[in-house]
Amino acid sequence: MKKGKVWKYGDDVNTDVIFPGKYTYTLMEPSEMAKHALEALDPEFVLMVKPGDLIVAGKNFGCGSSREQAAACLKAAGVQAVIAKSFARIYFRNAINLGLPVLQSEEASDNLRAGDEVEIDFAGGTIMAGEKTYKFPPLPDSVIGILEAGGLIEYTKKKLQNQAKT
Amino acid sequence: MGETFSEKILGKKAGKTAKAGEVITVSPDYYLSHDNASAIIGEFKKLGVRAVKAPRKIVIILDHIVPAAAEKYAQNHKTIREFVAEQNIPNFFDIQHGVCHQVLSEASFALPGKVIMGSDSHTTTYGAFGAFSAGIGRTEVASIWATDEIWLRVPETLKIELSGKLGCGVSAKDVILKVIGDHGADRANYMAVEFTGSAARDFSLASRMVLANMSAEMGAKNGYFEPDDKTLEWLKKRARADYDIVTSDADAVYEAVLSYDVSGIEPQVACPHTVDNVKPVTAVEGKKFQQALIGTCTNGRLEDLEIAAKILKGKKIHPHVRALVLPASREVYLEALKKGILEVLSEAGCVILNPGCGPCLGAHEGILAPGEVVLSTSNRNFKGRMGSRDSEIFLASPATVAASALEGQITDPRKYP
Ligand code: SF4
Numbered sequence: 013m014k015k016g017k018v019w020k021y022g023d024d025v026n027t028d029v030i031f032p033g034k035y036t037y038t039l040m041e042p043s044e045m046a047k048h049a050l051e052a053l054d055p056e057f058v059l060m061v062k063p064g065d066l067i068v069a070g071k072n073f074g075c076g077s078s079r080e081q082a083a084a085c086l087k088a089a090g091v092q093a094v095i096a097k098s099f100a101r102i103y104f105r106n107a108i109n110l111g112l113p114v115l116q117s118e119e120a121s122d123n124l125r126a127g128d129e130v131e132i133d134f135a136g137g138t139i140m141a142g143e144k145t146y147k148f149p150p151l152p153d154s155v156i157g158i159l160e161a162g163g164l165i166e167y168t169k170k171k172l173q174n175q176a177k178t
Numbered sequence: 179m180g181e182t183f184s185e186k187i188l189g190k191k192a193g194k195t196a197k198a199g200e201v202i203t204v205s206p207d208y209y210l211s212h213d214n215a216s217a218i219i220g221e222f223k224k225l226g227v228r229a230v231k232a233p234r235k236i237v238i239i240l241d242h243i244v245p246a247a248a249e250k251y252a253q254n255h256k257t258i259r260e261f262v263a264e265q266n267i268p269n270f271f272d273i274q275h276g277v278c279h280q281v282l283s284e285a286s287f288a289l290p291g292k293v294i295m296g297s298d299s300h301t302t303t304y305g306a307f308g309a310f311s312a313g314i315g316r317t318e319v320a321s322i323w324a325t326d327e328i329w330l331r332v333p334e335t336l337k338i339e340l341s342g343k344l345g346c347g348v349s350a351k352d353v354i355l356k357v358i359g360d361h362g363a364d365r366a367n368y369m370a371v372e373f374t375g376s377a378a379r380d381f382s383l384a385s386r387m388v389l390a391n392m393s394a395e396m397g398a399k400n401g402y403f404e405p406d407d408k409t410l411e412w413l414k415k416r417a418r419a420d421y422d423i424v425t426s427d428a429d430a431v432y433e434a435v436l437s438y439d440v441s442g443i444e445p446q447v448a449c450p451h452t453v454d455n456v457k458p459v460t461a462v463e464g465k466k467f468q469q470a471l472i473g474t475c476t477n478g479r480l481e482d483l484e485i486a487a488k489i490l491k492g493k494k495i496h497p498h499v500r501a502l503v504l505p506a507s508r509e510v511y512l513e514a515l516k517k518g519i520l521e522v523l524s525e526a527g528c529v530i531l532n533p534g535c536g537p538c539l540g541a542h543e544g545i546l547a548p549g550e551v552v553l554s555t556s557n558r559n560f561k562g563r564m565g566s567r568d569s570e571i572f573l574a575s576p577a578t579v580a581a582s583a584l585e586g587q588i589t590d591p592r593k594y595p
Binding site for chain 2: 070072075080098099101102104105106108109115149151152154155158165166168169171172173
């Protein structure tokens with residue numbers, strides 16, 4: 013995996029600041045959604061974010077509404093992964109099922125700073141930042157498969173096609 | 179080191195040890211959907227397969243807007259019926275049965291040790307029977323229909339230990355509101371909540387369902403009660419499949435233990451617009467309201483209607499209040515009918531609705547106008563849920579709602595012993 017730069021935020025980043033409710037029925041394309049990612053929290057983000065960057069946050073990331081766009085917009089903005097102390101339950105599933113890796117690490121969340129260069133080994137469950145490494149519960153092959161396919165629908169579709177061939 | 183119930187059952191299903199925090203893949207025993215099955219059918223069709231993989235595991239219960247309140251709902255129901263016929267799905271419950279969580283339990287899919295996934299957040303309810311059950315998104319249900327598989331993160335477990343005896347006029351609803359009020363709507367985020375202790379064992383299965391149902395309002399993935407003699411008694415009459423009683427080890431590791439002596443708990447009310455905005459009834463007494471709702475998947479069972487009937491017998495609902503009664507299922511409706519409970523409620527001036535979700539989600543049967551207030555036994559009071567964004571929802575127990583409906587304002591039910 014390539015290196016990315018850290019964007020650092022606090023606790024309880026809710027789905028309204030990730031993707032404002034007023035756009036939920038007007039913007040249907042992920043590329044359009046990306047233009048408003050984190051708008052209400054950090055207007056710099058959409059202007060400066062580079063593909064491969066990471067978000068590092070505190071506890072309960074993605075709390076609030078169950079809107080899937082709050083995961084889709086970050087993925088479309090090029091975010092490689094979100095690292096947090098914890099995720100709201102529905103956000104966690106939505107993110108993975110839409111192909112956005114969400115990694116839980118208390119230590120990384122405490123120690124990583126805005127601008128740090130970070131590399132992630134998904135299968136090994138490590139986050140590498142300079143000399144330091146942080147562990148997260150490794151994601152199993154099936155979940156990595158969903159992330160690599162770009163989400164659950166694509167993943168399932170491919171899996172079923174392969175099953176049909178064999 | 180010992181394992182929690184969730185670790186054990188998910189480990190059994192995955193064929194390996196499953197520690198909290200790990201992600202595993204399992205084949206669930208049943209997967210529930212309701213009126214949203216029509217949206218799921220849409221996602222399913224994108225997958226490019228003709229047939230669902232395990233039709234016997236699919237349970238579809240029409241309950242949210244039944245009978246159809248408008249043409250678009252009628253079309254949804256029709257799409258679902260056609261799909262059910264085409265795919266030979268045997269476990270389909272059309273509009274006459276009641277709320278999905280009650281019907282699924284009565285029809286005995288909710289069995290100890292089963293893994294049940296549902297496209298409804300209150301799928302946590304079946305923990306009352308010792309099942310592992312959690313809510314998921316629609317896209318995921320579509321994928322399960324095609325593959326019979328789902329990935330799950332094994333949850334940590336929060337233990338809630340309940341001791342003591344409930345006071346008069348206090349019920350399971352007050353206990354769970356008190357816990358949510360004290361600890362917040364995200365306290366159990368992503369966790370299993372295990373209810374234990376003598377007071378948990380004292381609860382009837384219907385009351386256990388109240389706590390398991392509302393554990394979703396603490397963010398929980400699933401709720402759980404250890405099956406006991408009461409569970410076995412219920413299963414004796416109903417179980418139509420094998421089950422497996424799975425319990426937490428004595429040395430299992432918990433995220434935390436919260437202890438409550440329920441004898442100190444007063445009747446509680448959740449005030450607008452979050453479920454954790456909880457106050458004792460004495461702090462909100464006198465608040466006027468226009469609609470009362472007794473029922474839903476949270477408090478629409480026989481014991482709930484019985485409590486309400488006891489308070490309302492021979493009296494009249496306040497003239498400024500519209501009181502709606504929503505039995506959770508046809509089975510409950512019939513029992514209440516035979517016992518004369520519906521007669522008492524109707525004589526008091528209640529409107530008896532057909533079993534289903536009705537006004538709980540604000541789609542039909544009792545929508546609120548701007549400025550109106552409802553006092554309800556349901557589980558969610560988010561802004562605008564039951565109608566206008568400028569209406570207010572207060573949540574309470576059936577006793578509190580019944581007593582309050584007589585007075586036209588929030589009233590302490592202990593006045594009506
Ligand atoms: S009764 Fe209310 S909470 Fe229960 S399933 Fe229906 S809409 Fe959801």
